[in-house]
Amino acid sequence: MSLLSVLKNRVEIVDDSVSSRDLVNRLVTQGPQEEPLHLTEVDTLVKRHYEWLQHLPRVKPYYAVKSNDEASLVEATVLMGLGYDCASMAEVRRMLELGVERERIIFAQPQKTIVSLQYARKHKILTVFDSECELRKIHQHYPEAEVLIRYRFDSKKSKVNLGSKFGCETENESKSLLHVAKQLGIKVVGWCFNVGSGCTDADVFYAAIKKGREIHDYATSIGFKFRMIDLGGGFMGDKGCGIEEYAVHINRALEECYPASEDIFIFAEPGRYYCAAAVTSISPVHGKRILCNENDPLKIEQVFYYFNDGMYGTFYSPRYRNQTLYPIVWKSGGNLGTTYKTTLFGPTCDGNDFFAKDIDLPELEVSDFVVFENQGAYARVHSCRFNGFCLPKVINYMRKCTWELLEKASKSLNPTQVVQDSVYLRNNPQIEVLAFD
Ligand SMILES: *Cc1c(COP(=O)(O)O)cnc(C)c1O
Numbered sequence: 223m224s225l226l227s228v229l230k231n232r233v234e235i236v237d238d239s240v241s242s243r244d245l246v247n248r249l250v251t252q253g254p255q256e257e258p259l260h261l262t263e264v265d266t267l268v269k270r271h272y273e274w275l276q277h278l279p280r281v282k283p284y285y286a287v288k289s290n291d292e293a294s295l296v297e298a299t300v301l302m303g304l305g306y307d308c309a310s311m312a313e314v315r316r317m318l319e320l321g322v323e324r325e326r327i328i329f330a331q332p333q334k335t336i337v338s339l340q341y342a343r344k345h346k347i348l349t350v351f352d353s354e355c356e357l358r359k360i361h362q363h364y365p366e367a368e369v370l371i372r373y374r375f376d377s378k379k380s381k382v383n384l385g386s387k388f389g390c391e392t393e394n395e396s397k398s399l400l401h402v403a404k405q406l407g408i409k410v411v412g413w414c415f416n417v418g419s420g421c422t423d424a425d426v427f428y429a430a431i432k433k434g435r436e437i438h439d440y441a442t443s444i445g446f447k448f449r450m451i452d453l454g455g456g457f458m459g460d461k462g463c464g465i466e467e468y469a470v471h472i473n474r475a476l477e478e479c480y481p482a483s484e485d486i487f488i489f490a491e492p493g494r495y496y497c498a499a500a501v502t503s504i505s506p507v508h509g510k511r512i513l514c515n516e517n518d519p520l521k522i523e524q525v526f527y528y529f530n531d532g533m534y535g536t537f538y539s540p541r542y543r544n545q546t547l548y549p550i551v552w553k554s555g556g557n558l559g560t561t562y563k564t565t566l567f568g569p570t571c572d573g574n575d576f577f578a579k580d581i582d583l584p585e586l587e588v589s590d591f592v593v594f595e596n597q598g599a600y601a602r603v604h605s606c607r608f609n610g611f612c613l614p615k616v617i618n619y620m621r622k623c624t625w626e627l628l629e630k631a632s633k634s635l636n637p638t639q640v641v642q643d644s645v646y647l648r649n650n651p652q653i654e655v656l657a658f659d
Pocket of ligand 1: 492
């Protein structure tokens with residue numbers, strides 16, 4: 223079966239006129255389910271890709287699979303001809319099995335197991351290093367590898383810092399590693415960095431690329447020939463965020479450091495940017511506890527609600543990755559009444575399993591729904607079955623026009639061009655924000 227048919231079986235294709243709000247209503251109308259629901263709109267990811275191509279035409283996106291590996295989203299990216307940033311052997315294997323050419327995959331893990339290194343060797347996959355130990359391991363298990371040097375360039379304003387774990391220092395350490403690689407005869411063919419996930423200062427990319435150019439020039443001076451550069455990920459992806467601001471700084475740096483005349487392949491590893499806005503999570507209240515003032519039993523101090531989703535489900539990131547949650551109480555009828563200090567708990571016996579604390583919410587009843595937008599990145603992929611509760615259930619939708627576009631892209635030798643030329647996307651680039659008035 224073709225990938226197109228596989229994807230078609232996974233999604234429900236709806237009319238172009240169906241809004242995101244209609245889809246939420248449709249799921250809410252079915253009443254409370256045992257599982258948390260992940261309403262996934264493939265259209266949103268396709269719009270992100272369109273926006274990327276508009277603003278960063280020189281930078282090829284390699285989707286960071288770890289941010290959301292849901293089949294519908296991954297398959298849509300394959301049909302549109304993206305590349306892939308894989309963090310593990312299993313991710314590399316999955317992308318190869320989906321028919322992605324090895325040239326479109328980077329195993330962007332600076333610390334690889336020996337088994338995964340041997341696997342990368344078998345399939346000739348590009349990889350990265352940031353330490354002498356890794357270089358020696360590569361020399362032993364994958365000596366003909368092509369590798370990128372990963373240097374540290376952290377944004378001060380990112381939700382998740384990666385520099386505390388990965389990336390060599392940009393001055394002495396990068397130079398000495400390049401010398402070790404030279405002695406071992408390892409082909410270092412470029413550089414990469416990662417500013418951190420959920421980065422809000424776009425201009426950090428400018429400085430990071432400038433630094434890359436310096437490392438590049440040093441590498442050239444000792445005999446390497448770099449042919450690719452990798453700008454990593456970190457771009458915000460919530461509704462209302464776009465790539466344009468980042469693109470200004472990236473394009474300026476590229477013009478200055480890597481003019482188009484230079485023969486260099488440029489790519490980046492966006493994860494969150496592609497998938498965050500594509501998923502809306504929907505959960506019903508199934509329990510409630512009202513805490514009153516000890517001396518004044520009529521005075522409500524706080525209300526606790528219990529949901530089928532929590533820290534062990536969708537909401538790991540709000541607890542541990544500085545992600546802000548905006549609950550939308552899905553009740554029509556205008557005024558929802560007085561608000562109370564509220565805490566939202568997950569279903570498990572862990573007292574730590576809450577995902578919003580001391581927020582102001584109107585009073586809810588059992589079976590009322592609460593909806594959370596922007597739950598596509600680092601959400602379902604974190605969930606586990608602690609206490610026997612269900613993993614989020616993914617329900618995939620796609621508009622007819624998006625479907626026709628993917629169909630056309632899949633039959634073209636140049637899917638990027640098909641997306642870029644899409645009249646539908648040109649006329650409908652915006653991503654709907656849910657709001658209850
Ligand atoms: C996680 C990761 C990414 C993706 O990060 P986002 O913030 O989701 O864009 C890209 N590159 C590397 C090396 C990563 O570890």
